[in-house]
Amino acid sequence: MRTYELIFVVDPRVSDEDVVTLTNDYKTMITAGGSEITSEENWGRRKLAYPINKINEGKYVLLNITSQDGKTSLAEVEHRMRQNDKILRYLTVRTDEDLKRAARRKRPASAGGSSAGSTEPVDGPGNSDVDDEEEV
């Protein structure tokens, strides 16, 4: 299973209702491609850090998407976004791998190997919840 984040910036001259219909368009496209939309965030109007096409503001929409391996229509959606000049920017990021890595790091399995001669496995009983890191 893969998770994605799709975020896009719409021209602020597009009305809020049109933004909603636009996102619904993309959402139906995504669901038709066999993916699921887990959550949606509308950030509303936001100032851009730099002008894009002489526009200083943008409306941000964020979609969180879950899909089975290799079954997405995201390429198609991106293609459509590229052609739509109301979309100033878009970005699709696959997040499952990074989040998994982050979750793994949360449980500190870091065998530092600082003390000499300890060849025992680290996962002995008793030190399952040791959380402090020694730094000198």
Add this chain to the structure above:
Amino acid sequence: MGRPKKVFFRRRKVCKFCADKIDYIDYKDVKLLQQFIPERSKILPRRISGTCAVHQRPLQAAIKRARHLALIPFTTD
């Protein structure tokens, strides 16, 4: 004896992400990223920020993504 010992207290730099246990650096977290882009909006080098290599790499990626979405400037003039 006579010689005054000069003692430097250099504050030890600690990787912010290790210290705060931030594992996933989100490109949407502008407030966090802004701490690593000084005036000129360049990415703060590890040498100065003290970020460890493991976290500097995703930080870089996050900053670049945020730039693309105009959440963060490329430059300031």
